[in-house]
Amino acid sequence: MSNLKNLDKSDILSYTEDTPVLMESRKNDHIQICKDKDVESKCDIFSKIRFYPEALPEFNLTDVEMKQSFFGKTFDLPLLITGMTGGVEKGQEINEALAAAAEKYNIPMGLGSQKIMIKDPKYKKLFNVRKVAPNLFIIGNLGAVSLNYGIKLDDIKRLVDDLELNAFALHLNALQESIQPEGERNFANLLSKIELIAKSLQVPLLIKEVGSGMSPSTFQKLVSVGVSGVDIGGKGGTSWGYIEGLRSNKEGQRLGELFKNWGIPTDESLILCSRRNKELGYNIPLVATGGIRNGLHVAKAVAAGATMAGVGLPLFRAAISPEKGETALESVEKEISFFKKSLSIAMFCSGAQKLSELSSRVVREAL
Numbered sequence: 001m002s003n004l005k006n007l008d009k010s011d012i013l014s015y016t017e018d019t020p021v022l023m024e025s026r027k028n029d030h031i032q033i034c035k036d037k038d039v040e041s042k043c044d045i046f047s048k049i050r051f052y053p054e055a056l057p058e059f060n061l062t063d064v065e066m067k068q069s070f071f072g073k074t075f076d077l078p079l080l081i082t083g084m085t086g087g088v089e090k091g092q093e094i095n096e097a098l099a100a101a102a103e104k105y106n107i108p109m110g111l112g113s114q115k116i117m118i119k120d121p122k123y124k125k126l127f128n129v130r131k132v133a134p135n136l137f138i139i140g141n142l143g144a145v146s147l148n149y150g151i152k153l154d155d156i157k158r159l160v161d162d163l164e165l166n167a168f169a170l171h172l173n174a175l176q177e178s179i180q181p182e183g184e185r186n187f188a189n190l191l192s193k194i195e196l197i198a199k200s201l202q203v204p205l206l207i208k209e210v211g212s213g214m215s216p217s218t219f220q221k222l223v224s225v226g227v228s229g230v231d232i233g234g235k236g237g238t239s240w241g242y243i244e245g246l247r248s249n250k251e252g253q254r255l256g257e258l259f260k261n262w263g264i265p266t267d268e269s270l271i272l273c274s275r276r277n278k279e280l281g282y283n284i285p286l287v288a289t290g291g292i293r294n295g296l297h298v299a300k301a302v303a304a305g306a307t308m309a310g311v312g313l314p315l316f317r318a319a320i321s322p323e324k325g326e327t328a329l330e331s332v333e334k335e336i337s338f339f340k341k342s343l344s345i346a347m348f349c350s351g352a353q354k355l356s357e358l359s360s361r362v363v364r365e366a367l
Contacts, residue, residue: 018149018182020123023116026182027088029247034084034313035320039243041211041261043236045291046300049267050363054351064344065354070285070308071167071204071228073137076106077340078302078355082208082231082289082310083110083141083169087117090320092126097319097328099129099136105336108137108308110169115146117162118155130164137166139206144170145177145184147193153200160203169206169231170194175262176210176240179255181248195225208310209233210240211290213264216276223277229285231310232273234266236291238313266290267304274305295342299350303358311339 033039068078081102085091091112102109109129117123129138140159142151147170160168177183198205207222208231219230245256264272270288277284288301289310298309315332322331347353350361 045236051350081109082312086112099133101332103133103136110139140165140168167204173210180244198226204228213269219273231287232269234269234290235263299346
């Protein structure tokens with residue numbers, strides 16, 4: 001664990017320049033904490049959404065069609081591996097296993113924040129998964145707040161070129177930055193900077209929350225400035241504010257515990273943003289991330305308006321803690337296979353042969 005717990009408690013809410021050394025230490029902390037600790041917020045997502053059971057599906061289970069279009073490409077599953085780690089050697093190993101599995105199953109994958117690579121190009125090798133997955137759809141990633149701390153449009157364009165990215169994500173993580181000892185907390189005037197990037201990049205721009213959920217008003221503001229998609233990143237999965245508390249001093253730990261369950265649950269945020277999407281005729285792809293743990297969750301997310309469901313922690317843990325005799329890649333492939341099989345069963349047993357039919361099979365929801 002890092003030595004950040006030794007900071008004066010007054011330092012918890014002051015700014016410390018985020019150097020590559022600090023970033024590397026933080027990434028190692030994140031990996032260890034997510035591997036060993038209960039880092040999930042407590043929330044029973046999608047419990048209000050139930051499907052009609054179809055006793056007579058009238059088609060073969062093997063005829064279930066799970067393909068989904070997203071950012072101009074068709075994928076075999078409505079599943080997206082969310083950006084989790086990178087910038088350290090262990091992160092490279094995890095990302096390479098995730099990338100190889102994602103390519104095999106033809107699903108997109110996000111990388112962890114590449115800010116460390118902007119600070120020092122030598123870290124490129126730790127993010128360059130193209131070498132193990134030449135046909136993979138890769139989504140780059142930076143914290144949007146970094147645009148207020150020296151990151152420029154040209155930096156993002158270089159990342160797109162250097163890593164051969166197919167799309168780029170800017171994440172919104174106000175809670176995490178507030179508790180992170182070396183956090184960047186000036187979120188002023190970010191919308192205009194997001195607009196510049198959305199209108200200047202040659203690849204789609206995804207804006208993603210990281211565990212607190214997206215309000216429909218924020219969703220509307222983001223879409224109005226030209227972003228290509230929104231990941232609502234709701235409560236119910238990994239709590240990054242809590243993780244940062246575990247890295248911090250006693251005051252930081254108390255803050256992390258206090259805000260562990262902060263935010264809007266994934267299903268509620270998705271339903272609200274999907275409703276706004278339809279009301280205003282935007283037709284912007286929504287990604288549902290936050291506590292997605294199986295194919296039934298994926299089916300319910302699609303029924304509630306998601307184009308894709310983002311999965312992080314289960315695949316991270318599959319990669320870092322494979323069962324005895326398994327490689328990291330085999331472990332990740334097994335977990336994705338579970339998502340695929342459970343999604344197909346959810347569709348088959350509700351009588352939905354296509355993803356587009358799932359919404360009509362819902363018994364009761366708050367859509």
